[in-house]
Structure formats: C-alpha cells, structure tokens
Amino acid sequence: ILxxxxxxxxxxIPGYAQTxxxxxxxxxxxxxxxxxxxxxxxxxxxxxxxxxxxxxALSAMVTAWxxxxxxxxxxxxxxxxxxxxxxxxxxxxxxAIGLFNALLVLRFGLTSFIATLATYIFFRGAVVAFxxxxxxFGLSPELRSVATFRVLSTPGLALITIAVFVVFSFLLRKTPxx
Numbered sequence: 001i002l003x004x005x006x007x008x009x010x011x012x013i014p015g016y017a018q019t020x021x022x023x024x025x026x027x028x029x030x031x032x033x034x035x036x037x038x039x040x041x042x043x044x045x046x047x048x049x050x051x052x053x054x055x056x057a058l059s060a061m062v063t064a065w066x067x068x069x070x071x072x073x074x075x076x077x078x079x080x081x082x083x084x085x086x087x088x089x090x091x092x093x094x095x096a097i098g099l100f101n102a103l104l105v106l107r108f109g110l111t112s113f114i115a116t117l118a119t120y121i122f123f124r125g126a127v128v129a130f131x132x133x134x135x136x137f138g139l140s141p142e143l144r145s146v147a148t149f150r151v152l153s154t155p156g157l158a159l160i161t162i163a164v165f166v167v168f169s170f171l172l173r174k175t176p177x178x
Contacts, residue, residue: 026155029158030155030160030161031056033165039052040172041172048112050113054124055098057127058097058130060090063087063089063090065130065136067082067139067142067143068137082140087146101116104119
C-alpha cells in the first residue's frame with residue numbers, strides 16, 4: 001500500500017520522486033514501526049496495550065533530559081558514556097512501565113484495555129509534567145549522533161528498525177516464544 005501511495009504521489013506531484021523525500025519518510029516512520037513490533041507481540045498474546053506510545057514518549061523524555069545540559073548540568077564524562085547510560089535509562093523506564101501494566105492486569109485483574117488506557121493517560125501527563133511542557137535543548141553531540149547517523153545515505157534509525165523487524169520476525173516464526 002505504501003509503495004502504491006508513493007508511486008501515486010510521484011506521478012501526481014512534480015519533483016516528488018527524490019531520494020531525500022523517500023529517506024525522510026523512511027526516517028519518520030521508524031518510531032511507528034518500532035511501536036508496531038511491540039504491539040504485534042501483545043496482540044498475538046491476546047491482549048491490548050494502549051500505553052506503548054506513552055512509554056516511548058516518557059523514555060525519550062528521560063533520555064533527552066539525561067543526555068542534555070538541562071538535565072545533569074555537566075553531562076556525562078567521558079562523553080562516550082552518554083549513549084549507553086541514557087539508553088539504559090530509557091530501557092529501565094520502559095521496563096518499569098511494562099511491569100506496572102502487568103501488575104495491574106495480572107495482580108489486580110483489570111482488563112488490559114482499561115489498565116493501559118489509564119496508564120497511557122497517566123504517563124502522557126508525566127511527559128508534560130516532567131519538563132513543564134517544554135522541549136529539551138542542549139543534547140550532547142554523542143546522543144544526537146545516534147538519531148542522525150547514516151549508512152550509505154540511508155537513515156541509521158531506519159536500518160535499526162529493519163533489523164528489529166527481521167529479528168522479531170524470526171523470533172515469532174521460528175522459536176517457541178513466537
């Protein structure tokens with residue numbers, strides 16, 4: 001469907017068929033692609049999780065805050081620690097949210113739809129409250145490079161998303177987990 005839409009846009013809009021536009025679309029769709037992997041696993045398990053986007057947003061906010069001059073005022077030293085430390089913090093936030101949702105569903109018996117709707121609202125509010133509804137500026141160059149690196153002009157985030165698709169496709173089709 002995406003290829004048909006792109007072909008239609010290329011035919012209808014003069015100058016649309018540029019590699020920069022295609023790479024921009026690819027780069028902008030990486031986050032939705034990563035969310036779709038996690039949601040696919042939850043749906044295959046027969047549940048529903050509406051809080052995935054809020055978990056990603058809060059993880060991103062914590063990552064940006066820790067990797068900026070606003071957050072720690074001094075940054076990480078040495079600089080190469082910025083990326084692993086902030087990404088580890090993001091994973092911890094995501095795991096904590098997942099465990100909290102699991103607690104609500106498994107221990108307290110709430111339906112996953114209702115529990116994750118409530119946590120979506122709560123964690124989305126936490127994102128706004130975390131930094132007063134403002135953006136975070138002053139990201140370290142090391143952290144910024146994770147979002148902007150390219151391999152042969154292809155956005156690195158898109159390549160990471162494709163790798164995640166391949167790994168989870170294998171896991172879901174060829175392992176007992178799947």
